[in-house]
Amino acid sequence: TTSTNLGETLDLATVMKASQAISGEIVLSKLLERLMKIAIENAGAQKGFLILEKAGNWAIEAEGSVKEDEISVLRSHPLNAEADSGETPKLASAIANYVIRTQENVVLNNATQEGQFTRDPYIAATQPKSILCTPLLHQGKLTGILYLENNLTEGAFTTDRLELLKLLSAQIAISIENAQLYNNLQEFNQNLEQLVSDRTHELSNTLDALKATQSKLVESEKMASLGGLVAGVAHEINTPIGVGVTVASALAEHTTDFASTYKSGKMKRSELEEFLDIATTSSNALLTNLNQAAALIQSFKEVAVDRSSEERRTFIVRDYLDEILIQLKPKLRNSKHSIEIKGDTKMALDSYPGALSQVVTN
Template structure:
């Protein structure tokens, strides 16, 4: 087989002329390829074929190292492409040296071609390791130069025959390698461009992800903002309703005083008239006396009714006026746990007085780590009392419909949470339907029968906690299961200037 190849190459050499047509074709094949791998493959094949080489290598430089990027053999269909084998590497494993490193270094250094017709006999490399060991015959090594810059090196060998690389063939290799130089540069640029577009794509993806994350954060913030805004709107609404309520109460207070006073006077006057009728009974006949006394009785009863209901109206007006207490109460360092315990006690006994059969289980969880805080004790205890009364009323109502298997329970809890005091008043009573839970802080909203509730308790509580103490108040409930009122009060150590000035 080697013999056959030698003959073929020798024959070809004899008949050889510079065939421009096939050079042009080969050159076109090379320049038409942009993918580096394909380009190197075609280049290697074309050069080996056109130069009459037996083996060929194409080396490219990377960080001042020469790497074998293409390797071909006339007998072998398969080429080794883009393995980036450093020539030094093959140097170390000396039994596996593939080509002459001194020749590569010489060409790289001088940027000139070397043609050896019988490498082990002529030229300056006869004594070098590779040549001594492998005794190659013909060697052609030529630089690939583009715009004066060394781009790569082509190394060709023919170990079967001397004088394989005739001047014409050297010329062909030079022409092909110069067109290869441009193509290699282009395909390297193309690779860079692909790399760049891939990193760009990655960057875009990364940025998109970042933007999406930011967006999500913004949405969360927006939702929080909306919730806060709604809370502020609700607070403002309640505050203005409170002010309106107080205003109305103020207007009603005076005429109501007249009604109450004159009703009282009317009662006194009817008593006086009774006495006078008694004094004059000799001058009047019995029938007239009875008639007058009948009328007086009615007048007195009516006046008493007016007085009684007037008193009730007065209480309501008094409650309404709590929305606009002229002077804020005096703040005092107070132990919230004690204040709450007192309120529980007071409310429980109040309920027992009204209804001796009233029963409730009371659970208390007081956090002993709560420091004293500056509050207006009578205002806060008002809030507690109303809440506990509401709870007692709700469990009482529920026990009317579920007399068995129901333990009315009130649970009061306090906790120190990050410089704030959290107070929770929980009952297992009839609960609040979700359709009305938004209204419970409105003044006059009540579900209790006339005379039992004014609907002012929670609206005044809201005023006291939010406006008066810069705290928060929330209600949560499930119908027929529970109601929970949560109050959050800031822990205040020093009596604030404004409050002390106001006093």
């Protein structure tokens, strides 16, 4: 005989739909909103709370109810926080602490008449009916706590609904961890972007050009062999860029001092001449190092294009070999070997530079 349990089929469809909705969100605030709506809807709850650990303490990071469309997230209320009315706590903190400590489910069909939490201040004050509190576990680690209530019906949280939440708990825990990592990464990127924006325009343009070139290499399968070249160029370009930053910083300090002296009306001719000498020397140093960095980037781009395009052209052999060896310098520094190229500096070759680059590298 064959038969189908319609309830189990619907539960499976619900689990799959909810799991996909949860796994498809990576922004922490949006994920918590979606989690609360899914949990309240599928568990048959009137209101719910998501409790997460933050800085060593457990706090309410999301709360919602069927009466309100908006989900409150990332406000970090303590477990014993009072409701908006200020008269009673938001939830039964004793139940939440019990689940945190034991990592066991708590299901109460009538919270005021059964279980060990009847004397909890929240339960005594609000007389709730059905309460469900379940841990969110991933690989044995407690990621969070889901607390749900239904004050209209006794026994609202049936075994089927608890099992459904158990099936979703692993995906919820994974999604929360991923979203927290993503959130931390976003904060790090924002700090990094702020630091980069403080640099001079010349340095920023040079770094952007290098990043753009590197990104193109990563996107192309034919550029997979250019990892060594990227490292070599990055190592070589570090010196002129570092010198440029140092000179620019020193020039900025001198300019600030010069402007202060000028505004005071006490400037001497000797001070003006001294600043002009410093400005001229610094400008020349900046131009020299930026030109050197630009030349390295141009060399890097030329070799990269040759390897990816496989086109034939005429090139100076000696100069091209020097460009290829840029990528080998970091490795050569860690070995007992050195490379010296001898030959006509004007000798040209009509061939495939990309193939020559691959052979010499090998």
